[in-house]
Every structure is written in C-alpha cells, then in structure tokens.
Amino acid sequence: MGDLEKVKNEALEIIGQFENLPRLVVFDLDYTLWPFYCECCYEDEIPYLYPHAKGILEALKEKGIHVAVASRSPAPDIAKTFLHKLGIHSMFVPMVRLSCCIMCIIFFLFFFSISAFILFVDLFCFMYAAAYVGCDLYVYKRLIKCIFF
Template sequence: MTRGRRGTAAAAAATPQEVAEVLQRYEDLPKAVVFDADYTLWPFWCEMFAPSDTPWLYPDVPPILDGLRQAGCKLALASRTPTPHVASAFLDKLGLRQRFHSIQLIPAANGYDQHSAQKDKTHFPAIQRELGIDYTEMLFYDDEHPNIRRVSTLGVCSILVDTATGVDLAALKQGLEAYTKARQAAS
C-alpha cells in the first residue's frame, strides 16, 4: 500500500501488464492523449514548490504513460501554471520529458487564473500544429471542470479526473470508453 494525498491508504499501483490488458480491449485508440499536470499527473500544485524540491507522481501514472506510448499513442502535456520553470524542472526530475511528444507549459498570472492561457485557445492549437492530429482523435485528462468544458467544444474527448487519484487505471478505462463511444457516434 502507498499513502494517498490525505494520508489514507491507497491501492497498489497498476502494473504495466494491467495497463496493457486495458489497452488491448480497444481497437481504436486515440492518436494523442493529452494530460494536465497538477492534480492529474502529480498530486500537488507545482507553484507550491521550488525547482530544487523532489516531486512525485500518482502511482498509476508511469505505467499508463508507458503503456500508451507502447500502444502507439502520442502523448502531450497541456499545463497552465504561474511557475512553468518548476513544472519543467519536475518533468526532468521525474523522467517525463522524453515520454511526451508535445509539452505546452504556458504561464498563468496565478494558480486561480481562469482567463489567460485557456487550454482551448492556446495549448490545444499548439498541440494540434505540433502533432498534426485532429481534435477528434485526441483524449484529454484534467482536474478542472472549466478546462474539460472548454476543450470538449473543440471535439476533444475530455475526462475529469479525481484529484485524490489523478490519472489512474479507472480514469484510463473511463477515457478509452468515452473515446470509443464518441468515435462510434461520429461514424
């Protein structure tokens, strides 16, 4: 058992085999999977830390990122943060930078800034230009309702994650199921 954000016992991390088994259930995987960082990949706001601090991930994140890459999905990061230098340092410390095909760390005035650097206006157009993948072939995970709502209007299948668990095996399944249903409805 590992400890969750609030000190409660959390389930053991998903294994690479469990992630692979989930991914094998779906014939039509997204071409790109996009993640927010704070409370999606890691259980904190990076602006509360210094670049010299030691970050940590939610337990299921490493096998999920690796499984998606091995399955042929491009990975992108879309984060609005007042401290992009901290987020960048944490990506390096956690060995995440090389896992992502596109990294969009766009500065915000502060952690509560909901007006500048909107993901539907800044992050996703940059990701689409960089990867050359249509919005309808993307899956997005974030912990904020406004981001989910805005990005969904682009045609991106968007999933709200639980901040207690971040992107875990249940969120992966939920996203792949929603993506599959959206693709079937469009055809």
C-alpha cells in the same frame, strides 16, 4: 511483477478494449500527474507522481500513442525540472502552456484531427470544451478509475 508493471498491464488491457486509439494524449501536471501545485514547491524538492501515473504513461508509449504536457502553472521552470528529476521528460512531445485555445494549438502543432487526442486535465471547463469539440472522454473515465480507484 512489480507495481509499475502491474499498472502498465492493467492500462494496456483497458487500452486494448478499444479499436480506434487516439494519436495523442495531453496531460495537465498539477493534480493530474502529481498530487501538488508545483508553484508551491522549490526546484530542489523531490517530486513524486501519483502511484499509477508512470505505468499509464508507459502503456501509452508502448501502444505508440504520443503523450504531451499542457499546464497553466505559473512555475513552468519548476515543472520542467520535476519532469527531468522524475526521468519522464523524454516521454512527452513538445510542451505548451495551457490556455483557452489549447486544442487549437495542439491541432496546429501536430496536425491531428481534433478527435484523435484525449485531454487529461483537472479543470472541468477544459473537459467540457474537449467534449464539445469531439475529444473522447470515455477512455479518460476508464483510465481515471485505474488511477484513483
């Protein structure tokens, strides 16, 4: 079993511990899915993900959980190019740029209840905002252990 399958199975095991799953998981890109700011890169560079990111994305997809990207990057064209180069662009539902009202945008775009999605971002202010409106950060904390530890 390769590393990708191992990570995917571990993520599926963690996800399987929960009865109520989110309908949508939203990821930031820079320092969440990949370890760099894409505005510091050129489009012709070869991007790479954190080692566990793709396995987690595949586990979410296998469980039927929608995945979206929301980024504040000032270089959205480079970010989109990197998603295509990595072959993961088709895993995500439509993308929006991250702003102060990202949860409102997502709510209206997908008509999900506010508690039906999880927000993966590297900015604590957005995590606190997500917790305030009812996003489940517990699964986030469990999966983040899978990524970094």
